[in-house]
Amino acid sequence: MEILLIIxxxxxxxxxxxxxLRRSMVKLIIGLIxxxxxxxxxxxxxxxxxxxxxxxxxxxxxxxxxxxxxxxxQALILTAIVISFGLQSFAIILVKRAYxxxxxxxxxxxxxxxxxxx
Amino acid sequence: MNNPYIVLPIIFQLFTAIxxxxxxxxxxxxxxxxxxxxxxxxxxxxxxxxxxxxxxxxISQAGGWQAPFGITFxxxxxxxxxxxxxxxxxxxxxxxxxxxxxxxxxxxxxxxxLHFLLMGLNGAFLTGDIFNLYVWFEIIIIASFVLITxxxxxxxxxxxxxxxxxNLLASAIFLTAIAxxxxxxxxxxxxxxxxxxxxxENRGLVNVTAILFLIGFGIKSAIFPLYFWLPASxxxxxxxxxxxxxxxxxxxxxxALLRIFTLIFIPDExxxxxxxxxxxxxxxxxxxxxxxxxxxxKMFSYLIICHIGFLIAGLGMYTxxxxxxxxxxxxxxxxxxxxxFLVAGLIFxxxxxxxxxxLGGFYRQFPKFSLxxxxxxxxxxxxxxxSGFWAKLYLIQAGYLSGQYVLIxxxxxxSFITLWVIAKLWAEVFWKPDVSIPKxxxxxxxYEIKPLKRWAMVLPVILLGITxxxxxxxxxxxxxxxxxxxxxxxxxxxxxxxxxxxxPLTP
Numbered sequence: 050m051e052i053l054l055i056i057x058x059x060x061x062x063x064x065x066x067x068x069x070l071r072r073s074m075v076k077l078i079i080g081l082i083x084x085x086x087x088x089x090x091x092x093x094x095x096x097x098x099x100x101x102x103x104x105x106x107x108x109x110x111x112x113x114x115x116x117x118x119x120x121x122x123q124a125l126i127l128t129a130i131v132i133s134f135g136l137q138s139f140a141i142i143l144v145k146r147a148y149x150x151x152x153x154x155x156x157x158x159x160x161x162x163x164x165x166x167x
Numbered sequence: 168m169n170n171p172y173i174v175l176p177i178i179f180q181l182f183t184a185i186x187x188x189x190x191x192x193x194x195x196x197x198x199x200x201x202x203x204x205x206x207x208x209x210x211x212x213x214x215x216x217x218x219x220x221x222x223x224x225x226i227s228q229a230g231g232w233q234a235p236f237g238i239t240f241x242x243x244x245x246x247x248x249x250x251x252x253x254x255x256x257x258x259x260x261x262x263x264x265x266x267x268x269x270x271x272x273x274x275x276x277x278x279x280x281l282h283f284l285l286m287g288l289n290g291a292f293l294t295g296d297i298f299n300l301y302v303w304f305e306i307i308i309i310a311s312f313v314l315i316t317x318x319x320x321x322x323x324x325x326x327x328x329x330x331x332x333x334n335l336l337a338s339a340i341f342l343t344a345i346a347x348x349x350x351x352x353x354x355x356x357x358x359x360x361x362x363x364x365x366x367x368e369n370r371g372l373v374n375v376t377a378i379l380f381l382i383g384f385g386i387k388s389a390i391f392p393l394y395f396w397l398p399a400s401x402x403x404x405x406x407x408x409x410x411x412x413x414x415x416x417x418x419x420x421x422x423a424l425l426r427i428f429t430l431i432f433i434p435d436e437x438x439x440x441x442x443x444x445x446x447x448x449x450x451x452x453x454x455x456x457x458x459x460x461x462x463x464x465k466m467f468s469y470l471i472i473c474h475i476g477f478l479i480a481g482l483g484m485y486t487x488x489x490x491x492x493x494x495x496x497x498x499x500x501x502x503x504x505x506x507x508f509l510v511a512g513l514i515f516x517x518x519x520x521x522x523x524x525x526l527g528g529f530y531r532q533f534p535k536f537s538l539x540x541x542x543x544x545x546x547x548x549x550x551x552x553x554s555g556f557w558a559k560l561y562l563i564q565a566g567y568l569s570g571q572y573v574l575i576x577x578x579x580x581x582s583f584i585t586l587w588v589i590a591k592l593w594a595e596v597f598w599k600p601d602v603s604i605p606k607x608x609x610x611x612x613x614y615e616i617k618p619l620k621r622w623a624m625v626l627p628v629i630l631l632g633i634t635x636x637x638x639x640x641x642x643x644x645x646x647x648x649x650x651x652x653x654x655x656x657x658x659x660x661x662x663x664x665x666x667x668x669x670x671p672l673t674p
Binding site: 065069074077081084085087088089091092094095096097119121122125128129132135136139140143144146147150151156159160161162163165166167 | 298302305309321322324326332339343350355399462520522
């Protein structure tokens with residue numbers, strides 16, 4: 050399971066960075082989304098994966114006696130997913146606006162900002 | 168000591184932002200509320216600062232969960248100073264916005280977003296939890312995304328694409344670093360991390376994490392190879408917005424670097440040399456970039472980068488004296504950079520252009536304004552006894568004592584380039600004989616707007632000018648403050664004890 054996750058995370062990061070290095074704005078957004086997902090999976094993996102051991106203390110015991118699944122990484126991932134959802138939806142709208150005003154999908158042609166002398 | 172009221176600067180900005188939303192279309196009410204509530208929030212920050220100056224570090228455990236299990240808010244002198252500076256800059260910008268931002272922009276929720284941004288900044292300065300810091304950073308960037316695109320001009324949208332991309336990338340790297348950190352030690356509390364990271368045996372992995380944090384925060388604070396988004400975007404939004412960005416957004420990255428690299432990752436020789444090298448190149452590239460610009464705001468954008476280099480240099484040398492210099496510079500820089508962009512906004516309103524080759528005769532035409540504008544410009548250069556001088560003095564002294572002669576060379580070169588740039592600007596804009604600039608259609612000139620709004624644009628510049636003069640002429644106060652913070656940063660034991668309680672945690 051860990052090996053599989055490691056490969057998936059590596060692929061997500063690689064694909065994300067590859068897509069960000071393209072010149073198209075749409076691919077840029079896809080790259081950012083993939084990168085964000087890779088980071089979330091990494092938190093999940095590094096929180097140690099434990100199968101079928103929810104962090105619930107038995108009513109007879111006072112504390113944990115064996116290994117249990119850490120709930121914090123999942124809380125972190127949930128937070129990160131919600132945040133990245135908001136940011137990505139903003140970025141998608143921004144790209145749409147940029148396409149409308151600049152009439153191009155090519156990032157290399159977005160150089161109006163370098164030509165402001167006023 | 169426990170004190171739940173230290174989150175008041177955050178809560179109050181949140182309250183203000185929500186209150187402003189109820190006056191969505193009533194822009195005059197928004198102007199008034201934003202101004203008054205920013206003043207109250209300035210009062211709250213002064214209270215917080217004096218409280219901490221007298222009583223030492225105050226903490227607040229969210230939900231009563233003890234550290235390191237819950238989210239902790241920590242207010243030490245460093246945090247309180249940053250919150251105070253945020254409130255000063257926030258107040259100045261709120262007043263300036265009331266005079267300069269058009270109704271069309273205000274009707275799309277400019278003021279609520281501005282206060283959300285200030286809330287995020289206060290949160291980032293006060294939190295003691297690294298994941299919580301990430302969340303505050305996200306609040307800051309989403310608010311800044313909205314501010315930078317508000318109005319939707321072509322240049323704004325294009326600048327925003329670059330700004331948004333690089334900031335999202337920085338967040339992803341920051342999150343990756345947090346993931347590795349959590350995997351290493353299983354904690355997120357910064358005080359707890361400080362103890363636990365020191366005990367990790369796999370130093371290689373610790374250094375990799377440190378570098379990831381350096382890249383993440385480096386993008387946000389615009390250090391050498393990662394700064395390209397800044398000059399591409401900071402000159403596109405209205406002047407009030409670029410002023411708050413210039414004053415605070417890069418500095419929050421520097422704050423995070425100072426915090427992380429003094430508390431969690433103590434720079435070893437490699438990291439220290441890396442920081443010094445980056446600082447030198449940041450100074451050089453920012454300075455050389457500024458020399459080439461003719462647009463005043465672009466020139467100032469490059470100067471931001473140049474001066475971020477001074478701060479990183481102070482961190483890189485990592486002695487108490489060097490941190491005193493860096494902290495003094497940080498305090499001076501927030502006030503001066505905010506003021507500079509407001510001044511640029513004022514010049515645009517008076518003349519209708521920011522091209523320094525077209526401008527001219529400013530001194531003859533507006534002698535009082537020129538005097539007012541001279542304060543931030545010459546403070547930035549650091550002509551003694553103005554505020555920039557003292558900080559550089561400490562940085563150079565620290566460099567001399569730790570034998571970093573090359574770095575001293577770069578700092579002097581950076582100061583010299585700043586002097587050159589500002590002298591060029593002064594000669595072109597203020598002294599050169601006036602060239603008549605054709606009136607632009609669509610620009611509302613300064614003398615065409617109502618007197619109240621005119622005052623709203625001049626008052627913040629005066630306020631920040633007086634603050635800079637205070638930092639310059641009463642430098643001994645700021646030096647005492649910087650020394651206190653620097654001693655705190657170099658000996659984080661007080662911080663750790665305050666957060667975790669004096670008793671060590673038994674497993």
